[in-house]
Amino acid sequence: MKIKIKIAFFTGILFSFFSCGISKSIHHQPELKGYSQAKPVVVKHSDTLFSSGPNYLIKNKQKLWELYVSGDPLQRGLTIGALSEPMVKKQQELFFSRIQTFIPSKFKQRLLRGFLNWYNRKLYINIPEEYQSEIYGISQYTSDDFNWVAPKYLRSLYLHGAHDIGHAMQDLALVGCSSMAVWGAKTDDGELLIGRNFDFYAGDEFAEDKIVAFITPDQGHPFMMVTWGGMVGVVSGMNKEGLTVTINAGKSKIPLVAKTPISIVAREILQYAANIDQAIAIAKKRQVFVSESIMVGSAQDKKAVLIEVSPNNFGLYDVQNNDQLVCSNHFQSDAYKTDERNLETIATGHSKYRLDRMNELLSEKEQMNPLKMAEILRDTKGLKDKKIGYGNEKGINQLIAHHSIIFKPESRRVWVSSNPYQLGEYVAYDLNAIFSKKENDFVVLGTNSLNIPKDGFLDSEAYRNYEKYKEQSKIIDKAIAQKETLDDAFITAYQNLNPDFWMVYDKAGQYYFGKRRYIAAQAEFEKALAKEITTVPDRIRIEKYLKKIRRRK
Structure with missing residues (x-):
């Protein structure tokens, strides 16, 4: 009896501790005063075109969805949610239905809910109010079917942290991104050129409805990003000032508490930075909970750098007397020279092999241009052109990419791959033209004359x-x-x-x-x-x- 009393006593204390720790977070709502909460009216023009005021969502012939949205944080969120509601619901369905498959027990689902509330107890403190409001707006268009996980807003907030957990678990083959930048004598016109594969794999269905979003916020710089339903963070993007941001996972511990998701840091950089120094200042002020390399390219600075962040360290990798920069999934700055996890990744993983392969191919190609960059991003071979099998994580092209993207920041041009992986046609976009176009002109936004053709491999046996x-x-x-x-x-x-x-x-x-x-x-x-x-x-x-x-x- 005494043992049972002690267990009950300590259980009560533990429950009280957790309750005190999470009470504020589970009841938190973003500050929405001053914003109109009226839900947008959506006009369906066809199965591939939807509009709300001057904002619209359209599907191009390469089957990429193009989203054009402006407004304050809540307006943006509500409009994005209203226009892309089926895609927002689909992504949550894909994610949470798998959890239900793995955890069919209602009791265990309640335990999971309690754990998520506790784990994400500091998430709202570390996400800027602006992005909380945008997430809140989108969350109004999510399904009630998964309220067992958390209410709509909290659930949508949690998903932005879940993306970072996926990066932390890169050993489970969820992610293995590759990126590279060249400039000066290394390109055919001297301009900065950047390419990257976003190899975050969460099943083939996850990549079916890619969204190329063009956002004009009420504060900060207009920008584009490649995203998916419900995601306000940035994994790949460029703003109107010609600043680019891409993220590559580093070796991380499984974090014990969620703080600022990397994609939110990248979003803030993209929206508010015009050059590398401003990007560094933004990255330094945020507390992250996983390790990540943020490649920042700048039209103003005419080069790219790596901002290497982790929960307890910060590094900057800025190549000197060189006109190329490559990045895979390990850190390269002096700040991490003796970091044991980073050294282990280099010695035992596939990151250094891919980095060496990128350097090898760049050394073989002179006067780089977007087409040559696409050729490297599509490469499936190993060092010295060795056949290493399709799907090998040592390959630059692992045939799992959610998307591949190429930037020419000084020209404000972007190329985004269409399915499957990076094998489909790369669709070209001109940010100068897109952000100066007439309102209520609901047209596809790509510049087809500049597209990069699909890979011939796509038609092969x-x-x-x-x-x-x-x-x-x-x-x-x-x-x-x-x-x-x-x-x-x-x-x-x-x-x-x-x-x-x-x-x-x-x-x-x-x-x-x-x-x-x-x-x-x-x-x-x-x-x-x-x-x-x-x-x-x-x-x-x-x-x-x-x-x-x-x-x-």
Whole structure:
């Protein structure tokens, strides 16, 4: 009885502590005084064009949605939500329905809700009021189906922190971005040129409805960004001043409390900075909770730098006497020279390999232009043009990209890839023309004459085989997990779809090992070791399998 009383007592104290810690956050609402809360009226012109006043959403022939919106924070949020309501609901459906699949128990869902409230207790303190108001506006168009997670506004706020958690978990193959910048003698016209692949993968459906947004805020600079339904943070974008922002994940601990999401820091830089010094000042004043490299390109400064942020450190990587800068998923500034996590990433991961490959290709191409940049961003090979298999994270093009983007800041031009990945046509946009166009002129915003053609790989048998490989990988993964039986012919055919990729042999080895067919498993694991394996931990894991097999002989 005494033990039960003690448990109840300490449980009560713990609950009171958590309640005190989260009470303000779960009841917080943004300051909306002075803003009109009237919901916008949306006119549907067709299945691909919707408008509200001078604002509109249109789908181009490359199947990119183009969003043109202006106003104060709440007006922007309400208008974005009203125009893109199906996409906002779809993204939350994709995310939270998966959670329901993983956690079907109502009791465990309530526990998750409590944990999210506690974990995100400081999120509202660290997101500027302006962006809270914008998120609030969008949240009015989200579904009630997921109120078990949190009310609409809190749920939408939490999702901006969840994106950073995905970056922190890059070891789970959620993200492995690559970016590069060249200028001066390295480009055909001397102008700054930047390219990046945003390899944040959350399933194929996540990338189906890309939005190229053009925002004219009531304060700050007009800007464009590539985004998805419900997201106000920035992962890739350029403003009217010719300042660009892209983000690349670094090695992070799983954070214990959410603070300022990186995408919100990037948004603030994009909206309020006109040059590199202003971008640095904004980044320094925000407390982040994951590690990230923010590449900032500037038309004013005619170069790019890396702002490297983490919860307990800050670095600036500014190349001297050079006209190119490359970035993958590790830090390069002096501030992180002795950082153990960063050194581990360089030594055991795929980040340095991709960085070396970018440098290798840039050294081979003189007088860079947007077309040559697209060629590098689409490259699937390894160092010295080695065939490393399609989907290998050591490749610049891992065939998982949500989007790929190219900037010419001094010309205010942007190219955004269309599906699939970065293989579709890159659509060109001229920010000078877009932000000076007539109101109520509901037209597609791209400049088709400047588009970069789709990759020829898209029409190849190798590409068709890669898509089949992705589908058949699900079958073999299920067979491994559930001890199902597959024909050996299926295994062989599966491997022939992507024969240079180590993973097809690794999966076969795991399958045969589970079936206690150790000779067959050994042969497959040895084939895997002969290929370009993505990380050192992957190689060690395969070697452990082989040791187990040899002990059984």
